[in-house]
Amino acid sequence: MAMNTEQQVSYSIEGIRERRLAKREELKLSKERMQDLTQQLFAPQQGKNKIDSLMQQVNMGIAAYDGLMTGIKILRRVRSFFGGKKKKR
Template identity: 35%
Template structure:
């Protein structure tokens, strides 16, 4: 390997490094805040139902989601048992 083959690096001053660090920290804080907001929205309690029809549909949807999750879990367990029996 020749000395001419090495890539030339840019020389950074301490002030430039401090500025880059400050920008990176600011970006990190903004991302952390965005993640916290998203998590808060995901786990926020749902609003009460406006009428009886909405309440029934919400209960039905919740029940179907639980049923679907149980069925998926049972199918995965059967597949895992078949794989490990061999």
């Protein structure tokens, strides 16, 4: 018969505290890195002059309006599939 020869690892409160603080710092750095990457990916480009900035704002407004209208149309269509308007007899 083989004996179970696993070594037990002893944990101390100080060791646990140090690991917890190290992991917390690692998570903080990871969060900051993710925020920086997201900012770089999704931040609007800076306009070179006032007209470019104005056109960019107009374009973003039109895109927001178009997205809103598309969402409303999809919502109406989905509601109609699930009995949005019932016929009266």
